[in-house]
Amino acid sequence: MLQPAPKPDVLAKRAEIIAGLRAILPSDAVIGDTISLKPYETDGLTAYKQAPLAVVLPSDEGQVVAVMRFCHLHGIRVVPRGAGTSLSGGALPLEDAVVVGVMRMNRILEINYPDRYAVVQPGVTNIGITQAVQDEQFFYAPDPSSQLACMIGGNVSMNSGGAHCLKYGVTANNLLGLRLVTIEGEVLEIGGTHCDAAGYDWLGLITGSEGQLGILTEVTVRILRSPEGARAMLAGFDSNEVAGACVDAIISSGIIPVALEFMDRPAIHACEDFAHAGYPLEAEAMLIIEVEGSEQEQTDMLRRIRDICAAYHPISMRVSETAEESAAIWKGRKGAFGAVGRISPDYLCMDGTIPTSQLPNVLRRIGQMSDDYGLKVANIFHAGDGNLHPLIMFNANDPESFHKAEAFGADILCLCVEVGGCLTGEHGVGVEKRDLMSVQFSPAELAQMRGIKTAFDPNWLLNPAKVFPLQ
Amino acid sequence: MIAPETEQDIAEAVRGAEGPLLVQGNGTKAGMLRPVQAAATLSTKNLTRITLYAPNELVMSAQAGTRLADIEAELATAGQQMIAEPPHIYGEDQTIGGIVATNFSGPRRVMGGAMRDHVLGVRAVNGSGEILHFGGRVLKNVTGLDVSKFLTGSFGTLAVMTEVTFKVLPVTEATGTVVLHGLDAARGVAALSAGLGSPFSVSGAAYLPAEQKTLLRIEDFAVSVKYRTEKLAAQLKEFGAAEILGTAASKTFWRDIRDCKMLDAGEAVWRVSVPPSAGPGVLRAVEALGVTGFLDWGGGLVWLTGPADEATHAAVCAAAKAARGVWWLMRAPEPLRAVVDVVPPESPVLAAIRRRVEEKFDPRGIFNPGRLRAA
Numbered sequence: 001m002l003q004p005a006p007k008p009d010v011l012a013k014r015a016e017i018i019a020g021l022r023a024i025l026p027s028d029a030v031i032g033d034t035i036s037l038k039p040y041e042t043d044g045l046t047a048y049k050q051a052p053l054a055v056v057l058p059s060d061e062g063q064v065v066a067v068m069r070f071c072h073l074h075g076i077r078v079v080p081r082g083a084g085t086s087l088s089g090g091a092l093p094l095e096d097a098v099v100v101g102v103m104r105m106n107r108i109l110e111i112n113y114p115d116r117y118a119v120v121q122p123g124v125t126n127i128g129i130t131q132a133v134q135d136e137q138f139f140y141a142p143d144p145s146s147q148l149a150c151m152i153g154g155n156v157s158m159n160s161g162g163a164h165c166l167k168y169g170v171t172a173n174n175l176l177g178l179r180l181v182t183i184e185g186e187v188l189e190i191g192g193t194h195c196d197a198a199g200y201d202w203l204g205l206i207t208g209s210e211g212q213l214g215i216l217t218e219v220t221v222r223i224l225r226s227p228e229g230a231r232a233m234l235a236g237f238d239s240n241e242v243a244g245a246c247v248d249a250i251i252s253s254g255i256i257p258v259a260l261e262f263m264d265r266p267a268i269h270a271c272e273d274f275a276h277a278g279y280p281l282e283a284e285a286m287l288i289i290e291v292e293g294s295e296q297e298q299t300d301m302l303r304r305i306r307d308i309c310a311a312y313h314p315i316s317m318r319v320s321e322t323a324e325e326s327a328a329i330w331k332g333r334k335g336a337f338g339a340v341g342r343i344s345p346d347y348l349c350m351d352g353t354i355p356t357s358q359l360p361n362v363l364r365r366i367g368q369m370s371d372d373y374g375l376k377v378a379n380i381f382h383a384g385d386g387n388l389h390p391l392i393m394f395n396a397n398d399p400e401s402f403h404k405a406e407a408f409g410a411d412i413l414c415l416c417v418e419v420g421g422c423l424t425g426e427h428g429v430g431v432e433k434r435d436l437m438s439v440q441f442s443p444a445e446l447a448q449m450r451g452i453k454t455a456f457d458p459n460w461l462l463n464p465a466k467v468f469p470l471q
Numbered sequence: 472m473i474a475p476e477t478e479q480d481i482a483e484a485v486r487g488a489e490g491p492l493l494v495q496g497n498g499t500k501a502g503m504l505r506p507v508q509a510a511a512t513l514s515t516k517n518l519t520r521i522t523l524y525a526p527n528e529l530v531m532s533a534q535a536g537t538r539l540a541d542i543e544a545e546l547a548t549a550g551q552q553m554i555a556e557p558p559h560i561y562g563e564d565q566t567i568g569g570i571v572a573t574n575f576s577g578p579r580r581v582m583g584g585a586m587r588d589h590v591l592g593v594r595a596v597n598g599s600g601e602i603l604h605f606g607g608r609v610l611k612n613v614t615g616l617d618v619s620k621f622l623t624g625s626f627g628t629l630a631v632m633t634e635v636t637f638k639v640l641p642v643t644e645a646t647g648t649v650v651l652h653g654l655d656a657a658r659g660v661a662a663l664s665a666g667l668g669s670p671f672s673v674s675g676a677a678y679l680p681a682e683q684k685t686l687l688r689i690e691d692f693a694v695s696v697k698y699r700t701e702k703l704a705a706q707l708k709e710f711g712a713a714e715i716l717g718t719a720a721s722k723t724f725w726r727d728i729r730d731c732k733m734l735d736a737g738e739a740v741w742r743v744s745v746p747p748s749a750g751p752g753v754l755r756a757v758e759a760l761g762v763t764g765f766l767d768w769g770g771g772l773v774w775l776t777g778p779a780d781e782a783t784h785a786a787v788c789a790a791a792k793a794a795r796g797v798w799w800l801m802r803a804p805e806p807l808r809a810v811v812d813v814v815p816p817e818s819p820v821l822a823a824i825r826r827r828v829e830e831k832f833d834p835r836g837i838f839n840p841g842r843l844r845a846a
Contacts, residue, residue, distance in 0.1 A: 112746075113664075113668060114661070114664040114668070114747070114748050115664070115746040115747050115748050115771075116664075116667065116668065116747075117746075137670070138668075158613065159613045159617070161611055161613075165611070166610075169584060169588060170611065170613075172588070172617070172620070173584050173588045182820070182824075186820040187820075188818070188820060188821055188824075189818070192746075192795055192796070192797075193746040193795060194744040194745050194746055194771055194795070194796045194797060195580065195581075195585065195744050195768060195771055195772070196574060196576070196580075196585055196587075196624075196744050196797075197574075197624060197797070198744070198797035198798060198799050198814035198815055199624075199814050199815070199817065199843055199844075200621060200624065200625055200825065200828075201574070201587055201620050201621055201623060201624050201625075202621075202821070204587055204617055204620030204621060204623070205616060205617060205618075205620065205621040207617065208613045208616070208617050209616055209617075212616070225667075225668050225669060225670050226670060227670050227672075228670045248527040251527050251528070251529065252526060252527045254550060254641035254642075254643070254644070255641075256640065256641070293695065294698065294702075296694075296698065297694070297695050297698065300692070300694055300695075301692075353607075353609040353610070353611050353612055354609065355525070355528055355530075355608060355609060356527070356528050357525065357527065357528060382611070384610075385609070385610035385611045386528070386609045386610055386611065387609075387610075387611045420607070420608055420609070421607065421609050422607050422609055422612045422614045423614045424612075424613050424614050425609070425611035425612060425613065426611055426613055427613070428613055429613075429614060429615065433614075437614070437615060440614055440615075441615060442603070444597075444601040444602075444603055445603045445604065445605065446615075448597060448601075448603055448618065448831065448832070449615050449616045449618065451828075451831030451832070452616055452618070452621075452828055452831060453616070454827075454831070455824055455827035455828040455830075455831055456824055467615065467616075
């Protein structure tokens with residue numbers, strides 16, 4: 001992958017820069033030696049590695065401001081980083097960049113139940129917000145698979161989704177306010193604890209901007225009351241087409257389950273070996289459907305869904321009877337990436353979105369590509385909202401296998417765009433899909449987005465070489 | 472007025488524009504925010520086609536000039552609806568472009584999100600006359616900057632939207648309303664907060680001071696509505712005995728709330744958004760000036776009406792600001808709208824960024840100049 005040439009003047013001043021950072025931050029907040037930099041050289045997209053010039057770990061907004069002013073003054077590139085779980089290389093460093101890690105800014109600043117919000121620092125983990133409010137039976141809704149580790153700052157930057165966003169929406173739908181620091185070291189306060197902006201929707205623009213516009217220092221999220229209960233069911237089908245038609249029928253019936261997940265045969269097998277959740281091994285495709293409400297409501301809703309599924313001749317159907325069974329069903333799904341990793345230590349996790357009616361067609365064509373490339377693929381799909389995760393298995397010790405996997409992945413994403421979808425539903429563009437952006441956007445559209453970036457960051461110092469194709 | 476019938480011709484008109492344009496659909500919201508000084512008007516009112524409707528994918532695309540009423544009628548044929556429940560207070564000729572350009576949402580916003588939460592994609596013409604599309608037609612999309620969301624609520628100042636794609640949802644089988652009587656505003660909002668903090672998925676939460684009515688709506692399958700309204704009423708018993716309304720009565724009631732029927736609209740109308748528990752304080756702060764109103768969104772949306780003069784406007788703004796909220800001047804005679812802050816002022820840092828962003832979209836500054844703020 002092509003990266004921009006490092007700035008020679010910055011590399012030449014490495015020692016001075018580190019000394020300069022040490023002068024404005026506590027001594028343990030600046031990392032400059034080769035060994036300590038190692039953990040920061042990659043993120044969840046481990047195929048790419050690059051050690052940065054230095055890493056700084058500010059513990060408050062004032063320190064972020066100081067770092068940004070310093071980097072802006074000296075023309076130093078800045079790469080923001082949360083927990084480093086990005087699957088698109090969103091936190092991949094550059095050789096001449098200072099990584100600004102927000103993990104020490106991990107305090108929950110305010111929780112307000114009557115007005116249903118929480119104000120947190122960007123280094124609080126996704127699950128950490130829910131843990132802070134669950135004693136009052138509240139939760140924070142977006143639930144990416146990495147929720148135990150990933151941080152809210154990263155979630156906002158990538159507009160993360162999760163399995164339950166069919167009902168609750170993605171990160172952008174669950175925010176009220178932000179504070180961020182611009183590359184010039186100015187603090188912007190966006191939104192607050194009320195709904196909606198009077199004026200432009202900066203909150204919507206900054207969410208999902210992948211660290212291109214500023215570094216977050218505070219996030220105000222909506223918190224919701226937990227439902228009375230939830231229960232999942234499984235239905236196995238003998239073809240992807242039939243399972244896809246069943247998804248259509250459920251949505252068309254007026255039922256919006258809280259989650260509606262689809263797995264194909266390879267994914268079912270990988271996850272069952274790992275979770276022992278009782279997935280139907282003889283099925284070609286399986287749906288996990290979850291509903292919420294009181295016991296009676298769950299039973300009623302699952303009965304309606306079972307009746308719909310029955311018309312599609314499922315080869316198996318099982319409603320979980322206990323919380324443990326539901327948990328086991330989800331354990332398989334949420335552990336899917338790890339489960340595939342047990343079969344093939346190296347895999348690429350793709351993330352396109354398609355119109356849901358295109359599912360059978362897209363899976364058929366992915367199957368053909370799999371044969372053509374000679375690489376196995378398992379498909380996991382947030383079926384209710386069209387977000388597809390093909391996991392392409394390859395051998396990292398064989399460079400040719402890796403290049404094939406990359407080409408296969410790119411073909412899948414182009415297919416997603418071709419059938420009316422998009423390159424990424426929840427993982428972000430990062431470096432991974434940067435060079436495919438022109439498949440989805442015209443030069444004028446990319447120029448318009450670049451213009452917004454330039455308005456915030458005239459010298460392109462913030463997380464460069466991500467999102468936009470290199471020019 | 473130029474009112475082209477194709478997107479190409481809109482682009483042509485923009486390229487050929489010699490000065491500022493008043494950008495609008497049917498112009499129903501012309502009395503909102505600041506007046507625009509423009510020699511020519513560019514209208515999308517002749518772009519009226521629904522270009523995609525896939526009920527099983529919960530998605531619709533419509534050209535910007537399609538009337539909201541026509542969209543709602545088409546959705547009803549498949550038993551679906553707009554999630555944000557846009558108010559109809561500007562009449563039946565409101566267009567979907569106008570609803571999106573103003574990010575105009577009704578009672579369901581409190582649970583289901585605002586119009587900006589449902590816009591999936593936008594086609595638009597920028598100030599250089601280039602036809603651009605952002606977002607798409609799928610429910611989850613993080614490809615590039617979310618320009619669709621940024622154009623939503625931009626009041627036609629950045630680009631001329633020609634088509635919007637948005638998420639829709641089924642109309643639920645039943646609607647029920649829990650009504651509490653005789654509470655003052657603070658107690659009423661406390662009851663709304665308790666309801667919105669309950670596990671029963673309250674989809675509307677309003678307080679009407681004139682009648683001292685506190686209303687909580689539940690929309691779902693009939694069995695769930697019955698169960699949830701009863702449980703909710705029981706949970707709120709400290710606020711007094713509750714009356715429960717069925718589907719027909721609920722629908723009428725919430726349509727009236729959506730359309731502000733209980734607002735005895737005076738010369739000026741404001742919309743103020745604050746943290747919900749601050750709503751009663753806003754009502755109280757402006758009461759003495761002859762400003763009246765009601766609360767929606769659990770107390771967080773304050774609709775106000777009163778005399779159209781600078782002192783009253785300043786008092787409304789001060790009340791919103793004190794409550795850490797924002798305001799929109801929704802209606803007032805033109806002289807007042809021309810001289811006051813119709814929305815809150817920005818910080819100097821954000822204002823500088825905003826000007827640079829505007830220049831990137833509309834280099835000549837021809838789209839609705841001054842609509843949101845004085846130049």
